[in-house]
Amino acid sequence: xxxxxxxxxxxxxxxxxxxxxxxxxxxxxxxxxxxxxxxxxxxxxxxxxxxxxxxxxxxxxxxxxxxxxxxxxxxxxxxxxxxxxxxxxxxxxxxxxxxxxxxxxxxxxxx
Amino acid sequence: xxxxxxxxxxxxxxxxxxxxxxxxxxxxxxxxxxxxxxxxxxxxxxxxxxxxxxxxxxxxxxxxxxxxxxxxxxxxxxxxxxxxxxxxxxxxxxxxxxxxxxxxxxxxxxxxxxxxxxxxxxxxxxxxxxxxxxxxxxxx
Numbered sequence: 482x483x484x485x486x487x488x489x490x491x492x493x494x495x496x497x498x499x500x501x502x503x504x505x506x507x508x509x510x511x512x513x514x515x516x517x518x519x520x521x522x523x524x525x526x527x528x529x530x531x532x533x534x535x536x537x538x539x540x541x542x543x544x545x546x547x548x549x550x551x552x553x554x555x556x557x558x559x560x561x562x563x564x565x566x567x568x569x570x571x572x573x574x575x576x577x578x579x580x581x582x583x584x585x586x587x588x589x590x591x592x
Numbered sequence: 593x594x595x596x597x598x599x600x601x602x603x604x605x606x607x608x609x610x611x612x613x614x615x616x617x618x619x620x621x622x623x624x625x626x627x628x629x630x631x632x633x634x635x636x637x638x639x640x641x642x643x644x645x646x647x648x649x650x651x652x653x654x655x656x657x658x659x660x661x662x663x664x665x666x667x668x669x670x671x672x673x674x675x676x677x678x679x680x681x682x683x684x685x686x687x688x689x690x691x692x693x694x695x696x697x698x699x700x701x702x703x704x705x706x707x708x709x710x711x712x713x714x715x716x717x718x719x720x721x722x723x724x725x726x727x728x729x730x731x732x
Contacts, residue, residue, distance in 0.1 A: 501614075504647040505607035534614070534636070536643045537702035544699050565636050572709060578696050 482510040486517075492592055493517055494585055496528045502539030510539075514546040523555025526588040530561030535569050547579060556580070558588045595625050599666040603646075605654045610646055613664060614639035617675075620666060627731055634729075637710045638673070642666075644703040645677040645725050653681030653723060663722075673729045675711075683723040686716035 483498040495514075499506060517525065525546065529535075543559070550557040560582040562570070570576040582588040597620060603609040621627070621635035646662055654660040663678040686704070694701050708714055713728040 501611055503607070503610050503614075503643055504651065505610055534639060534643075536640060536647070537700075537706055538647060540702060541699040544697055548697055548699075565633075569640075572706065573702050574696060 482506040489589060492524045492526060492589060493522050494526045497532055500531060500533045502532055502535045504538035507538040507542035511542045511545050518549050518553060523550045523553035524592055525550055525557045526585055527559050528561045528585050529559060529566060532566055533563060535566050540573060540575055558582060560585050560588045597668045602661050602663045605650050605658055605660040605662060607650055610643050613646060614643050617642045626670060641707055641710055641727060644707050648703055649677050649679035653679035655681060671731060673731055675727045677725045678722045680722055683718055
């Protein structure tokens with residue numbers, strides 16, 4: 482999956498650079514997050530600003546990252562959700578699982 | 593006379609076609625002549641339901657076998673929008689797939705939950721050595 486990463490202290494900001502997260506690219510995204518966990522990085526912010534569409538596979542990849550981060554005593558937080566992407570979190574009740582922020586700065590301050 | 597649209601597409605058993613079919617679904621909703629509801633929402637939901645149903649057919653029913661195919665039929669009438677997704681696998685027990693047993697942090701299983709929530713009628717049955725997932729959305 483096309484993404485950019487930026488390290489801010491021990492936090493990694495992952496900016497997704499795709500309009501769509503589905504079964505075609507979410508497997509790669511899981512592997513990209515696993516590579517970060519293997520490097521000992523477990524405080525992640527995922528900026529979903531450009532994402533217009535997410536399906537259950539994309540949500541599953543984010544849940545996988547969330548669980549891996551939590552298991553390493555870190556966390557995975559989300560920001561920049563477009564309204565239709567946010568509605569997917571509500572439809573699947575995942576808004577109760579993730580910490581969701583309006584901006585990357587707000588997510589960063591919450592660590 | 594009622595305006596009817598019928599789309600019939602067959603794709604290889606590969607996830608790279610998900611985006612294409614999702615876009616066709618969205619465009620079809622935008623071209624409907626007689627829908628008075630939230631068109632953007634319906635377009636998004638159709639993209640999503642097609643994506644979930646085809647992913648399920650590719651990865652689970654057809655077990656990612658590159659020699660198999662997926663056929664998608666979308667049709668509309670004044671009353672309904674009907675989607676049929678055909679796979680060539682052995683089928684699975686759709687009726688007894690319990691999404692209510694899901695935990696919040698399960699990684700899989702949300703696709704069928706999404707389809708059931710967004711469509712008005714959903715069935716899965718076997719026809720001539722294939723299976724079809726048939727989903728209906730009322731347009732009024």
